[in-house]
Amino acid sequence: MSGHNEQARHIVSPGVYLVILFALLLGTALTVWASYVDLGLWNPVIALAIATTKAVLVVLYFMHVKYSTKLTKLTIIAGIFMFLTLITMTLADYISRAWGSW
Amino acid sequence: MQDSSIHAANAALPAHEEHPAYLRHHFNSAEQQADAAGFAMWLFLLTEVMFFGGLFTAYLIYRNWYYPAFVTGSHQLNVVWGATNTVVLIFSSFTMAMGVWCAQTRRRRGLVLCLALTFILGLSFLGIKTIEYREKIEKHHVPGFHYSLQSFLDPKSNPEVYAEYHDKPLEPDMARHTELYFSLYFLMTGMHALHMIIGIGILGFMILRARAGAYTTGHETFVVNFGLYWHFIDIVWIYLFALLYLISRH
């Protein structure tokens, strides 16, 4: 191995970080505003959608996942999948209890 | 492929003079070490996702069952403080990311500044949380012996909140379930705050090391991986804010 010990990775520029920062602030403003508007059943959907968009931006750019290996991306997806499994399968029990007995 | 023996790959072993002080002997290269450390950090974050997952599950179940209580309960939270805290954390993620950039581009002073800003923003978050918690204590909204249902049975007793939301009084049964809302509120924000405290502690340690130049000489793994942890905490808060504060304010 040569003496060049730096990790081969992409250095994300501050410009990108700034853009993401503004996007996140915008998303925050948007989600607060949306909670004051009566959109019925869509309120929680929109709130979660905005939150997820913000989370995705943080993961991709602040956490460098956009420039990471397939393994990293797969790992994250596995985690999210397991998280969703826990929530949906448990909730499915609770929701279907109200359906009664067949 | 059917070679007769396992042969040594001496080329894989680094010559002793070439390998930096921080390279552990069981690794072949600094790159392998950094790779492994980053992957390990991501796996740790997965465990955190699952840990919070249990809390989110509980939250979603009870919000589904006791929606009116959750709505009324959430009106007791100050959206200005909550949004401010969200903005504070977003900025702290920005400063943390900038810190990583400084470490990668070997800007020692820049790194120290960014870490210090992240530190201060983190403390601000906790400060605001303290203000919020204190308000909850004063209003007897902390689950336990002193929990008071008055704000929910008779919303007019809470003038500032009533002026904004004009909540209808809850039935006694449903009013009791607001205690569950606040249990989850304190549990989830408390668990989050605990992670913040740990993060801020590590930040303090990192600032001292950064001043000594530890992370700006080619070995920025610790900063990068801590950044992953910090951003993760930010993401948790993004969801907590949406779920706890913004249930329905119309």
Add this chain to the structure above:
Amino acid sequence: MSENTIVSLPDQATARIPKDNYITRENGLLSWLLTSDHKRIAILYLISITFFFFIGGALAGLIRLELLTPQTDLMATDTYNKVFTMHGIIMIFFFLVPSVPATLGNFFIPMMIGAKDLALPKINLLSWYLYMAGGLLALYTMTVGGVDTGWTFTTPLSTHYVNTNVLSTGLAVFIAGFSSILTGLNFIVTIHKMRAPGLTWFRLPLFIWANYAASILMVLGTPVLAIAIVLIALERTLGIGVFDPTKGGDPLLFQHLFWFYSHPAVYIMILPGMGVISEVISNFSRKRVFGYTAVAFSSVAIAVFGFFVWAHHMFIMGISNYAVLVFSLLSMLVAVPSAIKIFNWTLTLYKGSITFETPMLYAFGFLGLFTIGGMTGVFLGSSGTDIHLTETYFIVAHFHFVMVGGMLMAFLSGIHFWWPKMTGRMYPEKISQLAAVVTFIGFILTFFPQFILGMLGMPRRYASYPPEFQILNVFSTAGATILGVGYLLPVLYLIWSLRYGAIAGDNPWQATGLEWQTQSPPLTENFAEIPVMDHEAYDYEWLEKQQKEKGVANAG
């Protein structure tokens, strides 16, 4: 019996244990307690889990003694509840979960992939300390009154109705959970990032695949147990209400969170054992594992599907009928990969050159007993039959067949298989074979009657029972005594072998793994030079060629 064996030892007159090895490299207690060498940590674990196993075993002995008679005459009912609770907690969290991964996994995963250590050696040591802290806390709790909720901590019993030490036991399990998470995390990173050149995924020994799958379960499942315990602690101390119906909470939520971990936990326990069986059956049939790819993928499939079936532990607890239907169906599916493995191992035996050394005897025991245990699991996964069989001794028999008849046999198989590599010594073959047979007989006598008892309706976790069940219980207790002897013998002769056993040499079993191509006991750094992998796993032709080239069957 003729000497039909593949064991190949060096000439005992001239053979010596290599002077420089991981045991002799450094001296002193601190060099062990502060080590970062994965092999030393494995030995530390081996000693400690053996210790906890015998405590758990003693508790089992007390259970069986009480159940000799229909009345509650040996101990008070409350005490009996504490005994079976602690038996379960110690056996599951402090023996079965760490058994193969923390001992054989820690020792051999780096060696099998040609690495010098795990990716995170200090975290590995931390794992052991966390394990010890949790274990000692659990033991301490036993001395101050124990806990009597059953290892399942079911709410609202554990949160509102008992005044025993739920908190400290919960804390002990919480700490042990982190030990497990760190071990799994370490394994995943190591297997991904530190394989030797040429060692592609599909050249890895199946032991690695099995531990990899188990590690995924450890990392993703255990945190949910952690939060479940935290919630119990807060419910007990502060009355937060998440599990309290009077406050609108649902006790069943705890069970969802608990079993979300505890079902994958059973796969955490069995998968590494299955990994051992793959290695042993291949070696003592002198044949590559049949359907390598199928076995590898089955390991991962068990891990993945294992996450989708947890509520089959809750069929009668109040979940919706639709949930019962879905989880029952999924439970049928999860049995398939395990069955695939059994078929593949059987087909490995077919037309192999089979010999009956001790590890292979245990492996045969595993094949039969795990199959029975697994099949009875399918009876339980079917919700219709489960309604009658749940909470009876049928369940107790089922899980003991898979965990003791399966996993414990696999663990002993692995310990016997790798003992020469870890210590440089062989154990006495005849007595070890005897112990294996005694264990097998004792096991069947102990646990088979329990299937019948369960079908007849004897409930589990009861200190007393209707008198007509006594004869089967007596058989069971008699078997337990024999089983105890079967487990004691290995401890005795293995310790004996450390001083008086034959020198094993590098490769007494003529095995193909990378770990067998170095000295016994290994060097601290495992390999003098990093090996390069250029052949498939279980390549016995390669081994033969190697041996011809070297001119001797093994190095002394």
